[in-house]
Amino acid sequence: MIQASAMPVIRLISASTIQAPSQADSAQKIHLTPWDLVALPIKMNQKGLLFHHKPSSSQIQHLRHSLSTTLAFFPLLAGRLMATEGKNNTTYCHILCNNKGSLFVHAIAENTRVDDILQPKYVPSIVNSFFPLNGVRNCEGTSHSLLAVQVTELVDGVFIGFTINHVVADGESLWNRDKEHLLDFDPEPERTFRRRLQQARLYKAAESTMDANNADNANVANPNVNEQQGRVLGSFSAPTADLYGKSIVVPPIAANNFELKPQLVTLV
Known part of the structure; x- marks a missing residue:
C-alpha cells in the first residue's frame, strides 16, 4: 500500500510594513530613465536565498531591524512610484522617497524540507509561494511597496525571498551578483x-x-x-625659461678657414 505524502502547506505568521527610522529624504524625487519606463509593464523581479539553518524568533526580529536600517541608507526602496499626467495625454513617472515602507512577511512551510527544493529536477511549485507580491507588475508600484521580503521557515532550513521593482534595481545586476560567492547565513x-x-x-x-x-x-x-599648484590657469599659457631647457643646438663646424664673398666685404 502506497502512503500518500503530506501536501505542502504555507502558514502565514505575520505581515508588516517596515519603515526607515527617519524621513529625512521624504521630499526627494528620483526620475526614471527610458530603460525604467520600458520595464513598467512587466512583472517585478524575484530572487531567493536558501539556507540550511532554521532561524529563531530573535533572528527574525533582527532581520526586521536590519531591513529598517537598510532603508535609511536607500530611501528609494521605501518609496512609491508616482505617476503625473501631463499635456497631450502624456504621463510622467518618478519615485517619491516618502518612506511608505517595505513589506515584510513571515511564514512557515510545515511539510517542506531543503531537500524537497534541491532534489527535484524542476523547481517545485511551492517555491512560488515563498515570494511576496506574486504577479504584481512594476507599474503597480504606486500602490504596492517597491521592495518586499518574505522569510519562510522550513523544517530544516529557511528560504528568504524578495520581490523588487525594476525601477529601483536592475535585474541584470542582480543576476550577475548571484553568480558571485554568497556568504553563509548571518544570524x-x-x-x-x-x-x-x-x-x-x-x-x-x-x-x-x-x-x-x-x-x-x-x-x-x-x-x-x-608654487606650481598656486599658479592661476592663465599663467600656464605664458612661456617661461625656468621650466624648459635649450631647444636650439648649434651644430659643430669642421672648418678652420672661411672665404668671404665680395658682397660681404663691401658691407664691412
Whole structure:
C-alpha cells in the first residue's frame, strides 16, 4: 500500500510594513530613465536565498531591524512610484522617497524540507509561494511597496525571498551578483554591517594618511610643487625659461678657414 505524502502547506505568521527610522529624504524625487519606463509593464523581479539553518524568533526580529536600517541608507526602496499626467495625454513617472515602507512577511512551510527544493529536477511549485507580491507588475508600484521580503521557515532550513521593482534595481545586476560567492547565513547581520562599516572607515583613514605622506615626500623632492599648484590657469599659457631647457643646438663646424664673398666685404 502506497502512503500518500503530506501536501505542502504555507502558514502565514505575520505581515508588516517596515519603515526607515527617519524621513529625512521624504521630499526627494528620483526620475526614471527610458530603460525604467520600458520595464513598467512587466512583472517585478524575484530572487531567493536558501539556507540550511532554521532561524529563531530573535533572528527574525533582527532581520526586521536590519531591513529598517537598510532603508535609511536607500530611501528609494521605501518609496512609491508616482505617476503625473501631463499635456497631450502624456504621463510622467518618478519615485517619491516618502518612506511608505517595505513589506515584510513571515511564514512557515510545515511539510517542506531543503531537500524537497534541491532534489527535484524542476523547481517545485511551492517555491512560488515563498515570494511576496506574486504577479504584481512594476507599474503597480504606486500602490504596492517597491521592495518586499518574505522569510519562510522550513523544517530544516529557511528560504528568504524578495520581490523588487525594476525601477529601483536592475535585474541584470542582480543576476550577475548571484553568480558571485554568497556568504553563509548571518544570524546577526546588523552587527556584521557595523563591523564592516568600521573597517571601511579605518581603511579610508589609513588611505588618507598614506596619501598625505606621499604628498609631503613629493614636496620635499620637488620644492616647486606648491608654487606650481598656486599658479592661476592663465599663467600656464605664458612661456617661461625656468621650466624648459635649450631647444636650439648649434651644430659643430669642421672648418678652420672661411672665404668671404665680395658682397660681404663691401658691407664691412
